[in-house]
Amino acid sequence: MITIAIADDHKLMSEGIASILQSDADLSIVKICNNGRELVEYLRAHTVDLVLVDLNMPILDGPDTIRIIKNDRIPCKIVVLSMYADENVYAKCRELDIHGYLHKDSDAQHLIDTIKRIHNGNNHYDYDHTTMANEPSKLFDDKFLNKFKLSPRELEIIALVSNGLTNNEIADKLFLSVHTVMTHRKNILHKLAVRNTAEMLSLINNS
Incomplete structure (x- = not known):
């Protein structure tokens, strides 16, 4: 015990x-x-x-x-x-x-x-x-962070998706279940008001 x-x-x-x-x-x-x-x-x-x-x-x-x-x-x-x-x-x-x-x-x-x-x-x-490159302040400006109010975990997952990792790879890296990763990704799309990963990455790249 x-x-x-x-x-x-x-x-x-x-x-x-x-x-x-x-x-x-x-x-x-x-x-x-x-x-x-x-x-x-x-x-x-x-x-x-x-x-x-x-x-x-x-x-x-x-x-x-x-x-x-x-x-x-x-x-x-x-x-x-x-x-x-x-x-x-x-x-x-x-x-x-x-x-x-x-x-x-x-x-x-x-x-x-x-x-x-x-x-x-x-x-x-x-x-x-995460790596230095995945630190939210390195990927997103203050306007983006203040507008969308994403959690630290959601920012980590966005960073890993941006680096090309799959759901299974993200789950292994963050010691999460694949189901949890998928739930986070669904919530991220909802918060960003986008339909899919391509639109999410486009929004981020243009922020």
């Missing part, structure tokens, strides 16, 4: 993640905290295998929470669960020497499988599945 504590000030988000993880018999959510200070206090009194930490929290934010956990030599795996797919944010998290970096819109099975891999000693960073 892998014991997990979650620190996220968004109650619906933390409870949703807890529900997903506890659907697997190997995972147990032992604590949900509203901020970093609450998490640190809990870890000082209890043993936990892995913590999921949001970056933006009141009282004590994610980076400072991680620094305290490391300075106190608390023996647990540290995973950042973030909505950001930004190079600078990602780089700062890597500097903290965390064990994993996951997007909040990750596929449920990807989240479960990745936590198990991290617990078994394998670091994992979702951002590693």
Whole structure:
């Protein structure tokens, strides 16, 4: 049994993640905290295998929470669960020497499988599945991003489609199911108000 504590000030988000993880018999959510200070206090009194930490929290934010956990030599795996797919944010998290970096819109099975891999000693960073060329700011201008309000995962998939990857290849690269990739692509077409991939790529190239 892998014991997990979650620190996220968004109650619906933390409870949703807890529900997903506890659907697997190997995972147990032992604590949900509203901020970093609450998490640190809990870890000082209890043993936990892995913590999921949001970056933006009141009282004590994610980076400072991680620094305290490391300075106190608390023996647990540290995973950042973030909505950001930004190079600078990602780089700062890597500097903290965390064990994993996951997007909040990750596929449920990807989240479960990745936590198990991290617990078994394998670091994992979702951002590693994109390249600098696929960073949204490199592909899309601010006008495009502000107009269409695409999620980080949708931007990743658009970038990979632009590079010629198939649904199966995208699924393998992002550790998603093919069905999830297809659902994302359908949602992307709807948000962009285009009928097919050719029109999507034309819109992007002309943006």
